[in-house]
Amino acid sequence: EAGVAQSPRYKIIEKRQSVAFWCNPISGHATLYWYQQILGQGPKLLIQFQNNGVVDDSQLPKDRFSAERLKGVDSTLKIQPAKLEDSAVYLCASSVAQVTGANVLTFGAGSRLTVL
Amino acid sequence: SQQGEEDPQALSIQEGENATMNCSYKTSINNLQWYRQNSGRGLVHLILIRSNEREKHSGRLRVTLDTSKKSSSLLITASRAADTASYFCATDPRRASWGKLQFGAGTQVVVTP
Numbered sequence: 001e002a003g004v005a006q007s008p009r010y011k012i013i014e015k016r017q018s019v020a021f022w023c024n025p026i027s028g029h030a031t032l033y034w035y036q037q038i039l040g041q042g043p044k045l046l047i048q049f050q051n052n053g054v055v056d057d058s059q060l061p062k063d064r065f066s067a068e069r070l071k072g073v074d075s076t077l078k079i080q081p082a083k084l085e086d087s088a089v090y091l092c093a094s095s096v097a098q099v100t101g102a103n104v105l106t107f108g109a110g111s112r113l114t115v116l
Numbered sequence: 117s118q119q120g121e122e123d124p125q126a127l128s129i130q131e132g133e134n135a136t137m138n139c140s141y142k143t144s145i146n147n148l149q150w151y152r153q154n155s156g157r158g159l160v161h162l163i164l165i166r167s168n169e170r171e172k173h174s175g176r177l178r179v180t181l182d183t184s185k186k187s188s189s190l191l192i193t194a195s196r197a198a199d200t201a202s203y204f205c206a207t208d209p210r211r212a213s214w215g216k217l218q219f220g221a222g223t224q225v226v227v228t229p
Binding site for chain 2 (some may be wrong): 004033035040041042043044045048055056091093102103104105106107108109110
């Protein structure tokens with residue numbers, strides 16, 4: 001099966017500019033996640049979708065970050081305006097809905113953002 | 117804030133040796149998972165252990181879980197250069213409805229030939 005697709009792989013922008021990342025999860029995976037991974041740290045959950053509804057966005061900086069998953073398939077994460085501290089890898093992951101109490105994530109390769 | 121904390125932060129071993137890393141967490145869990153991340157890549161799931169399990173094996177991987185101490189360990193036996201990567205534990209909180217995994221900061225493992 002095809003993996004989780006993300007684009008672009010790399011993006012360099014100036015602070016205060018905007019950027020958008022796209023993710024296409026594995027076919028049939030109802031749950032989609034966006035994680036932020038700062039260099040040297042573990043991934044931090046930004047937002048979790050179940051189909052096209054938001055399950056958790058408690059750690060999403062809503063003044064500058066937005067995400068959508070309109071048709072319950074692919075998703076877009078946007079940052080506007082970007083700050084220096086937004087430099088990180090943005091990882092998209094997907095999973096099937098929990099049926100056995102275990103939720104295993106499949107990650108994409110990530111989109112590396114550098115804010116200058 | 118991150119739920120799990122891995123120890124050590126970094127580990128350097130030679131091929132053929134065993135690598136052991138530990139993970140401590142704070143709240144009750146449904147299960148605990150270990151992921152590997154090669155440089156510049158996404159994370160790959162390695163193994164999952166449920167809260168009612170104490171030990172699990174998968175190939176050269178052995179995971180233990182002690183819920184009374186809120187800790188887990190990952191052992192990689194007979195390491196290979198290809199095992200060079202960062203390893204993360206992730207906890208699936210008991211009260212979460214849809215498996216909101218929380219990751220630790222990771223252990224960076226370097227295996228030299």
